[in-house]
Amino acid sequence: MRLLFIGFGTVVQGLSELIIQKQEQLKAEYDLDLTVVGISDMFKGSLYSPNGIDLKQALEAVRNGDLKSLPNQFAGDAPAMIAEADADMMVEATYTDIKTGEPATSHIRAALSRKMHVTTSNKGPVALFLPELKKLADENDVKFLYEGTVISGTPLLNLIRETLAGSHISQIKGILNGTTNYILSEMEEGKPYEEVLKKAQELGYAEAVPDVDVLGWDALAKITILANAVFGVNMKPDEFACEGITNISNEDIARAKAEGKRYKLIGSLKRDDDKVVGRVGPEQIDLSHPLAGVMGATNAVTITTDTLGDVTIVGPGAGRIETGFSILIDIIHAGGKR
Amino acid sequence: MRLLFIGFGTVVQGLSELIIQKQEQLKAEYDLDLTVVGISDMFKGSLYSPNGIDLKQALEAVRNGDLKSLPNQFAGDAPAMIAEADADMMVEATYTDIKTGEPATSHIRAALSRKMHVTTSNKGPVALFLPELKKLADENDVKFLYEGTVISGTPLLNLIRETLAGSHISQIKGILNGTTNYILSEMEEGKPYEEVLKKAQELGYAEAVPDVDVLGWDALAKITILANAVFGVNMKPDEFACEGITNISNEDIARAKAEGKRYKLIGSLKRDDDKVVGRVGPEQIDLSHPLAGVMGATNAVTITTDTLGDVTIVGPGAGRIETGFSILIDIIHAGGKR
Numbered sequence: 001m002r003l004l005f006i007g008f009g010t011v012v013q014g015l016s017e018l019i020i021q022k023q024e025q026l027k028a029e030y031d032l033d034l035t036v037v038g039i040s041d042m043f044k045g046s047l048y049s050p051n052g053i054d055l056k057q058a059l060e061a062v063r064n065g066d067l068k069s070l071p072n073q074f075a076g077d078a079p080a081m082i083a084e085a086d087a088d089m090m091v092e093a094t095y096t097d098i099k100t101g102e103p104a105t106s107h108i109r110a111a112l113s114r115k116m117h118v119t120t121s122n123k124g125p126v127a128l129f130l131p132e133l134k135k136l137a138d139e140n141d142v143k144f145l146y147e148g149t150v151i152s153g154t155p156l157l158n159l160i161r162e163t164l165a166g167s168h169i170s171q172i173k174g175i176l177n178g179t180t181n182y183i184l185s186e187m188e189e190g191k192p193y194e195e196v197l198k199k200a201q202e203l204g205y206a207e208a209v210p211d212v213d214v215l216g217w218d219a220l221a222k223i224t225i226l227a228n229a230v231f232g233v234n235m236k237p238d239e240f241a242c243e244g245i246t247n248i249s250n251e252d253i254a255r256a257k258a259e260g261k262r263y264k265l266i267g268s269l270k271r272d273d274d275k276v277v278g279r280v281g282p283e284q285i286d287l288s289h290p291l292a293g294v295m296g297a298t299n300a301v302t303i304t305t306d307t308l309g310d311v312t313i314v315g316p317g318a319g320r321i322e323t324g325f326s327i328l329i330d331i332i333h334a335g336g337k338r
Numbered sequence: 339m340r341l342l343f344i345g346f347g348t349v350v351q352g353l354s355e356l357i358i359q360k361q362e363q364l365k366a367e368y369d370l371d372l373t374v375v376g377i378s379d380m381f382k383g384s385l386y387s388p389n390g391i392d393l394k395q396a397l398e399a400v401r402n403g404d405l406k407s408l409p410n411q412f413a414g415d416a417p418a419m420i421a422e423a424d425a426d427m428m429v430e431a432t433y434t435d436i437k438t439g440e441p442a443t444s445h446i447r448a449a450l451s452r453k454m455h456v457t458t459s460n461k462g463p464v465a466l467f468l469p470e471l472k473k474l475a476d477e478n479d480v481k482f483l484y485e486g487t488v489i490s491g492t493p494l495l496n497l498i499r500e501t502l503a504g505s506h507i508s509q510i511k512g513i514l515n516g517t518t519n520y521i522l523s524e525m526e527e528g529k530p531y532e533e534v535l536k537k538a539q540e541l542g543y544a545e546a547v548p549d550v551d552v553l554g555w556d557a558l559a560k561i562t563i564l565a566n567a568v569f570g571v572n573m574k575p576d577e578f579a580c581e582g583i584t585n586i587s588n589e590d591i592a593r594a595k596a597e598g599k600r601y602k603l604i605g606s607l608k609r610d611d612d613k614v615v616g617r618v619g620p621e622q623i624d625l626s627h628p629l630a631g632v633m634g635a636t637n638a639v640t641i642t643t644d645t646l647g648d649v650t651i652v653g654p655g656a657g658r659i660e661t662g663f664s665i666l667i668d669i670i671h672a673g674g675k676r
Contacts, residue, residue, distance in 0.1 A: 018645065022504055030503070153646045155501030162500040163493030165368070165670050166360055167663070290638075290652045293631030300628075307356065307663035308491045312652040314628045325505070325645035332503050 001034055001335040004085050004116070006078050006107050007093035008041040008062060011121055011148070014324025015091065016055045022328075030336030038074065039067065040081040042094070048074035050086055078103065082110045089334055091327055092120040098212075098221055098237070101128040112136045112144060119330035121148030121323050127221040127237055130228040143334045146229075148326030150222045151176060151299040154315030158329065160230055160303065167305040169230060173268040174301030175294055176222040176280075178317040179205045179213035180245045180265040185295040188253055188262070193246070205297055215244035216265060216280040223267040223278050231269065231276045243281040256284045262292045290314070339372055339673040342423050342454070344416050344445050345431035346379040346400060349459055349486070352662025353429065354393045360666075368674030376412065377405065378419040380432070386412035388424055416441065420448045427672055429665055430458035436550075436559055436575070439466040450474045450482060457668035459486030459661050465559040465575055468566040481672045484567075486664030488560045489514060489637040492653030496667065498568055498641065505643040507568060511606040512639030513632055514560040514618075516655040517543045517551035518583045518603040523633040526591055526600070531584070543635055553582035554603060554618040561605040561616050569607065569614045581619040594622045600630045628652070 005012050019026075019034050026032040035052040045067035047053050053072060061067050074081060082090065090111040094104050101124035108125050111118050112133065120126065125133060126146045137144035147157050151174075160169065175181050182205050186196040197214070200206040212218050220242045227235050245265050253263050261284040269278040285292045290312040294300040299317030302310050316322045343350050357364075357372050364370040373390040383405035385391050391410060399405050412419060420428065428449040430442050439462035446463055449456050450471065458464065463471060464484045475482035485495050489512075498507065513519050520543050524534040535552070538544040550556050558580045565573050583603050591601050599622040607616040623630045628650040632638040637655030640648050654660045 018504075025506075026504060154649055155497065158501035159493065159497060163496035163667065165674070166356075166364060166666055168363075287631075288633055290628070290631055290636075293626075293628060295626055298628075307666075308654055308660050310653065311492055312650075314650040314652070315648065316646055322646050328504055328645075329501065336503070 001032060001089060001331065002087045003034060003036045003331070004038040004081065004087035004090045004111070005036060005093065006040050006082065006090060007095075008039050008044050008058075008067070009093060010320045011323045011327070012091060012093045013059060013062065014320035015327045016059055018321065018324050018328050020055055026332070026336070030332055032332060032336045034331065037087050038081050038085045040074065040078045041067070042078070046074040046076070046081060047072045048081065048085060078107055079110060082107060082114065087116055089117040089119065089331060092118060092122055092125070094122065096122050096124045098124050098127060098217065101125045105129055105133075108133055108144070109136060112140050112142060115140045115142055117143045117145070117334040119145045119147075119327050119334070121146070121326055123149045123221040123225065127224040130225065131234045145330035145333060146225070147330050148323045149225050151301065151315065151317045152319060153322040153324075153326035153329070154299060154313060154317065155329065156301055156313060157229060158333070159313055164303065164305060164308075164311070167307040169271065169303055169305055171268070171270050171304035172226055172230065172301060173266060173291070173304075175264055175291060175299050176219040176267045176301070176317070177213055177216075177265060178297035178299055179210070180219075181294065181299070182297045183214070184245060184248070184253070184263055184265065187248070187250055188257065190250060192250060214246055216242045219265060219267040219280045223269055223280060227269050227276050227278055231271050233276050235276065241279040241281065245282055248282050260287050261285060262287060264291060266291075339370060339427060339669065340425045341372060341374045341669070342376045342419065342425035342428045342449070343374060343431065344378050344420065344428060345433075346377050346382050346396075346405070347431060348658045349661045349665070350429060350431045351397060351400065352658035353665045354397055356659065356662050356666050358393055364670070364674070368670055370670060370674045372669070375425050376419050376423045378412065378416045379405070380416070384412040384414070384419060385410045386419065386423060416445055417448060420445060420452065425454055427455040427457065427669060430456060430460055430463070432460065434460050434462045436462050436465060436555065439463040443467055443471075446471055446482070447474060450478050450480060453478045453480055455481045455483070455672040457483045457485075457665050457672070459484070459664055461487045461559040461563065465562040468563065469572045483668035483671060484563070485668050486661050487563050489639065489653065489655045490657060491660040491662075491664035491667070492637060492651060492655065493667065494639055494651060495567060496671070497651055502641065502643060502646075502649070505645040507609065507641055507643055509606070509608050509642035510564055510568065510639060511604060511629070511642075513602055513629055513637050514557040514605045514639070514655070515551055515554075515603060516635035516637055517548070518557075519632065519637070520635045521552070522583060522586070522591070522601055522603065525586070525588055526595065528588055530588060552584055554580045557603060557605040557618045561607055561618060565607050565614050565616055569609050571614050573614065579617040579619065583620055586620050598625050599623060600625060602629060604629075
């Protein structure tokens with residue numbers, strides 16, 4: 001399987017490490033021989049070689065700066081690479097723009113039209129254009145996969161598609177943002193919001209401008225993806241109510257705890273016939289619920305089914321290797337023989 | 339896909355209800371058209387019809403007694419049915435004998451040799467003979483699936499096979515028995531063991547002779563299956579240490595709680611190079627661990643991977659429809675087009 005990397009940031013670097021490390025295992029278990037033929041990165045430079053790029057060399061080069069001193073330089077930009085490359089699957093990992101979905105959406109459209117499978121961990125195109133992109137993939141008889149867009153490599157979308165197949169899902173409810181879960185967990189110790197946020201920023205959990213996390217926008221993008229992916233609707237982020245954690249005080253948290261409850265920022269979706277309703281907001285979760293015990297930067301989702309009742313999956317929601325794995329599992333599903 | 343039911347107890351009745359209810363969905367989503375051609379049950383009677391048995395009629399008949407008044411009677415026993423039936427997949431659901439694995443193992447060998455896929459929720463053959471049965475399935479180019487043998491329909495084995503593909507698993511650790519988890523949960527309220535056990539028996543969670551659950555044997559069968567299925571070894575139940583919950587007192591539980599811990603009956607497996615070590619026994623789990631919050635008859639397993647760190651799945655560990663679903667998902671994996 002010939003891969004094309006559009007974007008060569010931390011996630012694709014994590015993926016590259018996994019590919020190097022698991023080369024033999026992938027061949028033995030899934031008859032999957034992965035060759036990276038192209039890398040295109042706006043800042044780090046671009047390489048193209050139909051015979052395969054030396055990934056170890058590329059990783060070493062970016063660690064020391066960029067790809068610009070390596071052999072097999074490619075002069076064009078990402079659209080030119082996608083138009084010219086001979087590849088079976090594109091990994092789209094440019095920056096996320098949740099308002100326009102660009103430039104990732106254009107890259108994905110171009111690759112699908114050229115009959116490449118596509119995997120992405122970029123929430124923009126999936127939250128905004130999933131039905132269209134799915135249709136385009138179907139028309140070209142290729143796969144459009146996006147496991148990493150919701151709680152990273154923790155296999156939520158695959159769990160629903162592969163292992164709950166045949167089940168009717170009526171509700172999805174979860175802790176979809178690790179940063180806010182870390183903040184709420186720490187606030188339970190009595191530390192004030194501002195102090196905890198500062199620590200989260202120092203740890204790299206929160207951005208300098210923390211709005212995407214603390215106002216609930218990241219979780220909102222994820223419930224939009226889940227609504228469209230799992231329930232097959234065509235909804236936009238602004239169709240869901242969204243509230244963050246900035247109005248929750250230490251007193252609120254203490255009061256909830258005294259009543260056997262714990263505040264969590266919850267993203268939830270309910271299916272009612274053909275209608276889907278959802279919201280993001282702080283909720284008081286009973287301590288006996290599996291979501292209540294999920295502390296720190298961990299994510300978790302409870303899926304309510306007709307066959308099994310509630311099934312909950314708990315795992316990491318971010319990380320270089322973790323998100324790299326979400327892309328690897330999509331590659332295995334697209335190209336591996338099992 | 340033509341199915342053969344060996345055993346027509348509660349689990350296969352649950353499966354039958356799901357098949358009736360989901361007929362159209364299975365056809366639309368997985369191009370899967372299920373026909374039951376044979377049912378063989380030692381007590382309820384046997385039917386065979388190459389054109390398909392009326393499942394609704396069969397369910398109604400067993401609710402009122404047995405199958406013996408229905409058309410399409412089959413005179414032979416289960417081995418005769420397996421030898422003669424024209425079927426694509428056998429559902430093995432006779433009684434569980436964890437010491438010998440019989441008669442289920444003989445049924446499975448016969449069906450695999452006749453190139454039928456096999457699914458079972460029977461722990462006996464899988465705990466005792468998995469490597470042999472897997473090999474026989476491979477030789478005959480058919481599938482041997484057994485999702486329901488470990489924590490019922492909660493998709494643990496499928497999660498590992500389908501959604502953690504490519505990951506190296508170093509440890510598996512979980513609450514594999516709902517009865518003992520219910521008992522320990524109730525004992526935390528200060529109720530003595532004997533009182534809680536009696537209530538569990540009244541609720542149908544525990545047998546009149548509760549040894550299989552409370553002495554840890556059920557969890558032992560499950561870790562044996564997990565060791566062989568996930569780590570590819572060939573181990574027997576007696577190679578693992580096993581202790582039940584009968585030595586845990588209310589005082590032990592209170593003392594653990596005071597230290598921020600909770601007693602759980604844990605089945606655990608660790609891989610160390612090619613060696614697998616495991617045990618079943620009570621452990622004090624830190625309250626911050628996802629397994630600690632799992633209360634009542636629910637099951638949960640934490641899988642430690644090189645790609646994602648810890649991933650935990652929480653769900654039902656028993657139930658008629660839940661275990662029926664574990665068989666349906668195996669049927670979809672064997673025969674559905676996705």
